[in-house]
Amino acid sequence: MKITLLPANEFMIEAALFLEGAKGLWGLASAVKNGWKSLGTSSLLSRKADFTVNPSKFDCFFGRVLTGNEHNISRSAQNLKDFNILGVQTEAQLTKVFTKAFNNGTYVDIKTTSYGTTIIKNIMVNKNRSIDVSFFYKDGNMTSQPSVVTIIPKIFKQ
Structure with missing residues (x-):
């Protein structure tokens, strides 16, 4: 299920993600009352943070996984097929997609495990075509630089 949030709701989710940096709920209330600068989080909320991509992930994303787990080989081949349909053919093009998702993407889900968020x-x-991009924050540290861990190309029939 895809969730499209109103701008105010999206802001509240981003604010909640910075709770740790804002010293918990008290910090969030204080930030709202006194402004984000009082907690030193204004730059975190306004900056467009970077992310990392493990270079070996591009092998999986572009169909270059030829040995190992059969599921991974199959998934890699499907990614290549999907990216050809999407018109994404280089690592630079895919990195631009990641950047757009990171800065302007619609929130789909937030998952937390013992490893992180x-x-x-x-x-x-483009029309009827999108990509889900998963950004992982180790140990749930939402002020750290996330890593792109998975992608799901979505191609809808017209």
């Missing part, structure tokens, strides 16, 4: 965002590539 994953935020899944969706970005439209």
Whole structure:
């Protein structure tokens, strides 16, 4: 299920993601009352943070996984097929998609495990075609630089 949030709701989710940096709920209330600068989080809320992509992920994304787990080989081949349909053929093009998703994507889901928090965002590539991009924050540290861990190309029939 895809959730489209109103701008105010999206802001509240981003604010909640910075609770740790804002010293918990008290910090969030204080930030709202006194402004984000009082907690030193204004730059975190306004900056467009970077993310990392493990270089080996591009092998999976572009169909270059030829040995190992059969599921991974199959998934890699499907990614290549989907990216050809989407018109994404280079690592530079895919990195631009990741950047657009990170900065402007629609929130799809937030998942937390003992390893960290994953935020899944969706970005439209063109009509009836989009990509879900998962950004992982190790140990749930939402002020750290996230890593792109998974992608799900979505191609809808017209």
